[in-house]
Amino acid sequence: MKNNYCNHPKAILLLLLMWWVVPGQAQNNKKSTKDQQLIRKMYDLSLTQPKAYEWLDFLCNKIGGRLAGSPQAAAAVEFTRQVMDTLGVDRVFLQDVMVPHWVRGDKEIGKIVNSQKIGSQEVRVCALGNSVGTGGQGIAAEVVEVKNFDELRKLGKGLVQGKIVFFNRPFDNTKIATFRAYGGAVNQRGSGASEAAKLGAIGMVVRSMTGRIDDYPHTGSLRYQLNVPKIPAVAISTKGAELLSSLLKDDRKLKFYFRTTCKMLKEKKSYNVVGELKGTQYPDEIIVVGGHLDSWDTGDGAHDDGAGVVQSMDVLRLIKAAGIKPKRTIRAVMFMNEENGLRGGRKYAELAAQNKEKHIAALESDAGGFSPRAIGINNDFKKFAKVQKWAKLFAPYGVQLRQGGGGADIGPLRTQGVTIMGLSPDGQRYFDYHHTETDTFDKVNPRELQLGAAAMATMVYLLAEYGL
The missing domain is CATH 3.50.30.30 (Glucose Oxidase; domain 1)
Structure with a gap:
């Protein structure tokens, strides 16, 4: 008996679906493999050629506590500007910020x-x-x-x-x-x-x-x-x-x-420090990664928030070193005056609105330089489901994606429809050091710090590649 199955309408439809689906699936698998390889490369670079820890050493031990308005805060602005100038980014610029200038005075007695x-x-x-x-x-x-x-x-x-x-x-x-x-x-x-x-x-x-x-x-x-x-x-x-x-x-x-x-x-002029990698396909869509440059004066501000600052700069380095040409613009922002005024975060959001910039996401590290456990994603604009699809890419590195939020400095961007995110390290020891004289460089583990930088670079790469 002659087999006429291939001429059956259902069979023809099935063959057409296979022709359409299989190449699409192959393309998705190819993208997934490419992502896995690039992420692995950034992790390897972070752990074998560390820079964030070296920068933190200088920030803490050569500059010290960086209270807004202080000479140390001014030195930190110049240091981070110069570091980002060496990374081969497209531009580095400063944003003027007027900050409160509070001073502690001499010995305190109780x-x-x-x-x-x-x-x-x-x-x-x-x-x-x-x-x-x-x-x-x-x-x-x-x-x-x-x-x-x-x-x-x-x-x-x-x-x-x-x-x-x-x-x-x-x-x-x-x-x-x-x-x-x-x-x-x-x-x-x-x-x-x-x-x-x-x-x-x-x-x-x-x-x-x-x-x-x-x-x-x-x-x-x-x-x-x-x-x-x-x-x-x-x-x-x-x-x-x-x-x-x-x-x-x-x-x-x-x-x-x-x-x-x-x-x-009297208030003093200070600055947000911004380093930028311009997007190759969607340059008007901006992703921010950042930490706050100021700290309290009692310690070195190592965990709060020197760690976030150097991790954010390292995101730019890792993306460049991995040979990634981001499709969307990436900015690393060193915010000034989070601790006693939030002037830097507010100024950044104000300028973004004034310049009609389109920010799609912002990721902040302001919870210490401990081992990264998760990235919290705010779901105000129903973007969490999109980001959650990337969970399998973070899983090999012990990082979860969960609903949450970001730090204080990126909070003002929420009113502009920006999805905000925060790196969530292991927080059990954070408040042992937070805002004290013991928040010093020796309390930061270099491997934990670099793992955090790599986790942030992973999220920023995926945002730049696929958007929201």
């Missing part, structure tokens, strides 16, 4: 005064960023301890006026994600001084923002509210906070003394 149990004893404190100082004589007063603003308001003006308010809400250490613990405690640092001042307090002491009990006070920024008196504010080490709290249980008349000479000076 003291428990005339305790019934221990007499007088010094405890470690440090001024909060943007705080007014006490002046040379310092201030001393009875202490009222509270855990939150509701407790403070219940005390009322009669029990608070003329006293020092001690905010002593610890981290919730049952939170596996330490940034959630930080988020649950940090409002007492940011707004506590003004809330206390509304009830007539003359000073504020806040427990340091860490889950660890040690003797290193953690600085950080506060925000004074309009039309509320500005009172001096300090952070006390968690060890000091535990001692002060235990003494107050039996001695409600206990006094505390602290002295700070910090003050706000």
Whole structure:
């Protein structure tokens, strides 16, 4: 019997589908293989020819803490500009930013005064960023301890006026994600001084923002509210906070003394530093990768955020060294003044809108230089599903893609329809060092830092290649 199967309409349709699908699938497999090879190449380059760690060494050990408006911040601007000039990128430019110029002053002193149990004893404190100082004589007063603003308001003006308010809400250490613990405690640092001042307090002491009990006070920024008196504010080490709290249980008349000479000076001009690789096919579509160049002055700003700065510069190096010619424009941005003003991030977004630039995505590293665990992707604009398709390319390197968000500096771009992302390293040790004198270069592991740079380069490459 003659076989007429090939003349059957269904058979013809099947053959046509096979002719159309198989080459398309082959093309996708070819793209996937190319992506895997390029990603592997960037990881190999990052781990065998490291540069980020070398740059971080200079930033921390030759320049040091980089408080906005300081000579060290100005030196960091010039250093990162020169580094990116050596990478063979298409252009490096500066964006003018006016920044607050707060200075810490001379030695800070904290003291428990005339305790019934221990007499007088010094405890470690440090001024909060943007705080007014006490002046040379310092201030001393009875202490009222509270855990939150509701407790403070219940005390009322009669029990608070003329006293020092001690905010002593610890981290919730049952939170596996330490940034959630930080988020649950940090409002007492940011707004506590003004809330206390509304009830007539003359000073504020806040427990340091860490889950660890040690003797290193953690600085950080506060925000004074309009039309509320500005009172001096300090952070006390968690060890000091535990001692002060235990003494107050039996001695409600206990006094505390602290002295700070910090003050706000006239604003200064500083800069965001930007390095750019121009896109070959879609140059008007821009991808930002960045970190903040400023840091607190108490340490070297190694994890916060020297790591993010050098990783972002290394993204440009790795893409160039791997021979990739990005289809879309890539910018590495060193933002200025994240810590006590966010002026750099706001200025970048303002200029992007003013120049009618089309940013499609922004990725920030501002969670330390530890081993990368994930990249968080904001899903405001329903782009997560597109990015999630790349998960298999990150899997061999232990990096997950999950819904999340980015850092403070890229946040202002959200209103322009930009998908924001953040590198999420292992955060268990981050708040041991965050905003302290121990945030130094020796706390950063070179391999972990370079793995983070490679993970960022991978995401930036895929965004530049395929867009959103």
